[in-house]
Amino acid sequence: MIYPKNAGEKLGFTEIKELIKAKCISDAGKELVDKIQPQAKLDLIDRFLRQTSEFKDLLQHDAPLPVDHFYPIKNLAEKAKVEGAFLFEDEFHRILLSLRTVYAIIRYFNERAQQYPNLELLFEHLPIEKSIIKSIEMVIDERGKIKDNASRLLLDISQQITKSEQEARKRIDSVFKQAQANGWTADGNLTIRDGRLCIPILAENKRKIKGLIHDESATGQTAYIEPEEVFHLNNKVRDLEFERRREIIRILTSLTSELRPHIPLLFAYHGLLTKLDFVRAKALFAMDIEANMPELSKVAEVSLVNAKHPLLLMASRQEGHPSVVPLNLKIDETDRVLLVSGPNAGGKSVCMKTVGLLQLMFQSGLLIPCDPISKLGVFKQVFADIGDDQSIDSDLSTYSAHLSKMKHFAQFSDARTMVLIDEFGTGTDPQFGGPIAEAVLEVLNKKKIRGVITTHYSNLKLFASHTEGIENASMLFDNEAMKPMYILQTGKPGSSYAFEIAQNIGLPKEILHLAKQKIGVQQKKVDTLLVDLEREKKEIFDTKRAISLREKEILSEQTELNSLKSYLEENKRQLLKDAKEEARQIIKDANKLVENTISNIKSAQADKEKTKELRSGLQKAADSLKEKTVKEVKKPGLTAVPDADLEVGDWVRILDSGNEGQVIEIAKNNLILALGELRTVVKKNKVEKLRGKEKAKVAKRFKSVASESVADFSPEIDVRGMRTEDALGKIELVLDRAVMIGYPSLKIIHGKGDGILRKFIRDYLRKYNQVSRFEDEHADRGGDGITYAYLD
Missing domain, CATH: 1.20.5 (Single alpha-helices involved in coiled-coils or other helix-helix interfaces)
Incomplete structure (x- = not known):
């Protein structure tokens, strides 16, 4: 896919892989990094990118992944696979620690089911085989040594060894003290010779103690003797140790045989650890270079927004330089090739290498340093001509090497090939190099290749200006400060600023004048x-x-x-709602008054005086209601005189809205009122105090509302199949009642369908200040077909 083979190295891709390898914990992970190659399948690239992106998100926002032990267990599994072979104690210990890590990782992701779906693919259907750990833990202790009680025979042997060693020590101490009392010993204490505990005896006394002489001092004045009676005990200990070693080998062989049926699973565990180490290293590197996952395109295109060269970015940080100037460019079906020109050291080559390197990283499943709105497609081939590839062995000059690559580009490139050429046309006489480069560019353009080409040749700039598919671009240059700006702009070629740069460097005016004439x-x-x-x-x-x-x-x-x-x-809607509620209450009171009047007239048996009196009362009530309505329309709250004797516990009416409430706190000119379960703050001059029957009536009504049982209230609303307006009306009624009685949440069943009713319901809930948040039901119990609304 990459031509020539060293193109990846020249673009910096090899260096990128070395930086990722440094992040790996295991050698197996580093081996995977070495195998990183650009892929041509979009779904594979997408999976690799999402795994890295999810791991990056995990590292930044979640609890640390339990990766304490990443021991390579593949070679141990291969060793255990051989019949008759056995693993040593330290090898079983490494398997034990690695399996604990594997199981901790599996549990970690099981607790976060569906949160990291692409990472979960790494160990999908991988079981936790606890029997392996239990078997090893019965034999191996936490220090990696075999337990004395791994078998009854081993325990018995260990106890005999301990007993014999204690007896041997006791005997030699006794002999040593006796020898000291007789004056036979040399200066010093008991010492080890040939792995045996010996007594230092003066040479002239060595015949006075029966035993085996293991060594003598350099002067020959001291002999190191193991007493005869201790010698037999030590031999017994040595025999027991051999027996113990045979029993340990038997136990380890048995444990290895028990492990052998699980060898395929161990290979799978090893694969999981290796892949996780690999993806973790990619995520850590992505954090270092501030990388993101771009959008994927099915067509061969490149749209980079605020992209940066990762190696240049890291180098600038280490040197303490300002941040790297971001690159913005677009290569698509219309502008397939960017012909970049401009001053020397102005950033042309960096621009071209940034595009090539980020494309290779992207197709290798690596996140790239750019904005997430960047979009990249997949190229089947990446051809690059960068630097000097002259070869003495192949008898190739610099220009011959360039022409060899141009030949390959012209023969094998197509519409899904990215071509990167640095300093196109150089290496020979410009009079001939320019036309040859123009001809090559024309052929490549007919093949509809994509790419970035840098040049200083004017004929190529002119060719690009009137050729469809090729777009001139240049690196901006501050001709006042005489400094490059490292900003790419498309649409026009750039000047080389040769004379300006030469003048700024201080080249003599005479030389510049002669050059301009030539x-x-x-x-x-x-x-x-x-x-x-x-x-x-x-x-x-x-x-x-x-x-x-x-x-x-x-x-x-x-x-x-x-x-x-x-x-x-929202306020308008709330006022209308309050007005409707008050109107309903007025109508209800009026109907009750009319019904009572009619009932009294009937009971008076059409007595004229009584009827006249009742009609007069009805007229007074109507006039009173009319006067109240007019008074509210004129906003009496602005002119009303507040009661001076308001106290906590008094019942008042809010003049602006007509709502009644009880005073629960007085703060200077403000009142804190309780309106059922709700609380509000109003000015003193915005209320009127209720007295007598009106006060008793309001208190009784609020008591009735307050006594409403939560048990009688159903927080579940089913609006499936209803029209949007009807559904919202039903939700409004239940929501108001829930707010009034202080219910904490509502369950709204709206179904899935096209999601239109769900959207309208959620937009409606956002308008309620009392709704603090809402969320979907669990996927197993309805998912996004049910919305839970939580109330403050």
């Missing part, structure tokens, strides 16, 4: 025109940036205005 008049005009165009382009760019900032300010103001408008609409 270049063609037409070329000089073209170069001057490019400089003027770049200056004008910079002015336009600055103006556009200022306009963009102003547009952002206007957008922010528009957002604030929309928010205010939404707030006003």
Whole structure:
């Protein structure tokens, strides 16, 4: 896919892999990094990218993954696979620690089911075989040594060894003290010789103690003797140790045989640990270079937004330099090839290498340092011509090497090939190199290749300006400060600024004057025109940036205005709701009054005086209601005189809305009122005190509402199959009642369907200040077909 083979190295891809390898814990993980290669299948690239992105998210926002022990267990499993072979104690200990890590990782992701779906694919259907750990733990202790009670025989042997060693020590201590009392010993204490505990005896006394002489001092004055009676005990200990070793081998062989049926599972565990180590290393590197996952495209295109060269970014950090200037470019069906020109050391090659390196990283499943809105497609081939590839062995000059690559590019490139060429056309006489480069570019363009090409040749710039599919681009240059800006702009070629840079360096004026005379008049005009165009382009760019900032300010103001408008609409809706409720109450009271009047008239048996009196009362009530309505329409709260004797516990009516409530706290000119389960704050001059029957009536009504049992209230609302307006009306009734009695949550069953009813319901819930949050039901119990709304 990559041509030539060293193109990846020249683009910096090999160095990227070395940096990722440094993040790996295991050798197996490093081996996987060595195998990283660009892929051509979009679904495979997508999975690799999502796994890395999920691991990066895990590292940044979740509890640490339990990766304490990443021992390679593949070679141990292969050893255990052989019949008759057995693993040593330390090898079983490494398997034990690795299995604990594997099981901890599996439990970690089981606790976060569906949170990291792509990472879960690494160990899908991988079981936790606890019997392996239990078998090993019965034999191996936490220090990696075999337990004395691994078998009854081993325990018995261990006890005999301990007993014999104690007896041997007791005997030699006794002999040593006796020898000291007789004056036979040399200076010093008991010492070890040939692995045996010996007594230092003066040479002239060595015949006085029966035993085996293990060693003598350099002067020959001291002999180191193991007493005869201790010698037999030590031999017994040695025999027991041999017996113990045979029993240990038997136990380890048996344990290995018990492990052998699980060898395939151990290989799977090893694969899981290796892959996790590999993905973890990629995620850690992505964090180092501030990388993100771009959007994937099914077509061969590149759209980079605020992209940075990862190696340049890391180098600038280490050197304490300012942040790297981001790169923004687009390669698509219309502008397939960018022909980048501009000053030397202006960033042309870095631009081209950034595109190539990020494309290789992307197709290798690595996150890249760019904004997430960047979009990259898949290329089947990446051809690059970078640097000097002359070869003495192959008798190739620099230009011959370039031509060899151009031949390969022209023969094998197609519409899904990315071509990267640095300093196109150089290496030979410009009079001939320019036309050859132009011809090669024409052939490549007919093959509809994509790519980035850098050049200084004017004929190529001119060719690009009138050729469909090729777009001129240049690196901006500050011709006042005489410094490159490292910003890519498309649409026009760039000047090389050869004379300006030479003058800034301090080349003598005489040389510059002679050089200007030697270049063609037409070329000089073209170069001057490019400089003027770049200056004008910079002015336009600055103006556009200022306009963009102003547009952002206007957008922010528009957002604030929309928010205010939404707030006003919400208040309007609430006022209308309160008005409707009050109207319903008025009608209810009026109907009750009329019914009572009719009943009294009937009971008076049409007595004229009594009937007249009742009609007069009815008229007074109507006039009173009319007067109250007019008074509220005129906003009496603005002119009403508040009661001076308000106290906590009094019942009042809010003049603006007509709602009644009880005073629960007085703070200067403000009152805190209880309206059922709700609380509100109003000014003293916005209320009127209720007295007598009116006060008793309101208190009785609130008591009735307050006594409403929560048990009688159903928090579940089923609106499936209902029209949106009807569904919202039903939800509104239940929601109001839930707020009134202080119920904590509602369950709204709306079904899945096309999701339209769900959207309207959630938009409606967002308008309620009392709704703190809402969420879907668990996937096993309805998922996004049910919404839970939580109330403050």
